[in-house]
Amino acid sequence: MTTFAGKFYEPTDVGFDEAVFSRVFNARRPADRMPSAVLVADNDQDVAAGVRYAKENNLAVAVRSGGHSWAVWSVQNDTLLIDLGKLNSADFDEVAGIVSGGPAIQGGNELDLFLAERGRFFNGGHCPTVGIGGFLLQGGQGWCQRGWGWAAESVVAIDVVTADGDLVRADAEQNSDLYWAARGAGPSFPGIVTKFHLKTRPRFTHLFHSVQVYDIADFAEVMAWMYEVEPTMSPEVEIVCVSLCPPSVNGEPRKRVYVVTGLALSESEEAARAALAPLQTCPIVDRAFENVVTESSMAEQRAGQIQMNPENWRYFADNVWVDGKTDEIIAALTPVFTTSPEPDAFTIWFGNGLMRELPDMAFSLQAPAYIATYLAYEDSTNDSRNRVWLNDAMVAAQPVTVGQYLGDSDMTNRQLRFMADANFAKLQDIIAKRDPDGRFVRYLAKDSSTVNRNHWEV
Ligand SMILES: Cc1cc2nc3c(=O)[nH]c(=O)nc-3n(C[C@H](O)[C@H](O)[C@H](O)COP(=O)(O)OP(=O)(O)OC[C@H]3O[C@@H](n4cnc5c(N)ncnc54)[C@H](O)[C@@H]3O)c2cc1C
Structure with a gap:
């Protein structure tokens, strides 16, 4: 009989449901999926034992x-769910500048604080509670990704439990197929990463935030200018435009606005202000309700993210990479930015800067701009209305859609391209070789035969 240092739950055990769902962020949970057992692993040996247990008991993982x-x-039928929540420690090698972190360490709340004490930075996810595991495997759109690249580009090695239950190191020299796949395969990575080894950078010393708030009716004019200015801006500025409804003032109904933000992660106040200065060139800047540049901190940025993404709310999320002529992009995106039925929903336009060639890794599809909607709400009776609205808004965006980013995707609802064809084919070969019995679940897709294709092209 397999024994574990961690806790093992079967459906009849007290605490089973909690083990399945208590660490799930989205309160809109799957009604038709349930694992056969859950292992809350204590360490990497437990993870390996869990994979062997699954093999002996004919379960997927x-x-x-x-x-x-x-x-x-993480919640799928006929599986052993291995929860890595306790694998959340970090070690720093000062000589190499490499941080080694467990997959459940939270990129913002934990890893960033650990590195700040050491004067270092890693561009983890924006929401401080996102685990580095899922985030890095799908590419990782972290702070200032526009200038500093996809977070997965800073992965130098991983420790992996394979489908046979062996613990191996994968990097450019050894098990390099797994290392290649771990940078972009997302939820069909054929193994379990128990540790990531990550290159860090010296920490910026000055963080300045430019915020301009426009009427939502100015969306088209602001975007026409944004497409001109964004490619010219310094790589140390993260540029995000957000459609959102600020809190009500004096009981007035909440009104949607369009907010242009620039966050400079710089070496001095002068450098930060200079990097943000082009944002003052918007031809309708005089119409902005607010236009400020203030000093900020990662703590303030993290708090803002938590406020925008409250825990235990219901969410629909969807996203597209867009490219094309500016006027066509603006027309195609107008519904998703201006017509949301939920006041707490927000949609972002994330400038990706000038396109550069990516290193050879599974992650391989991107475009000059990223659009994502996070439809946050509390009332479950709005589920179907919200689903329909988001699907319709994404249909409107189709003419300029290149594909999507796995991180904000839901292939149980709709499938889009997320990887270059050659990379997807190579990944399938690696999966077939590394996990011939299908021990690890693959993409949770409505139609597994059409994964990595835009649904309207099938
Ligand atoms: C509020 C919020 C904000 C977000 N902000 C960002 C952002 O700024 N940038 C961005 O890129 N993404 C962002 N995301 C998306 C997020 O990165 C993905 O949802 C990611 O998959 C979450 O990783 P996780 O480990 O927390 O999730 P989990 O649900 O635990 O993992 C997702 C899946 O990834 C695979 N996986 C995870 N860990 C491992 C492992 N160690 N070994 C093998 N497979 C594994 C599994 O298939 C797992 O089911 C955000 C999500 C939320 C909810």
């Missing part, structure tokens, strides 16, 4: 690190 996947990829 699903994995959870931070529990933030919108579609709740």
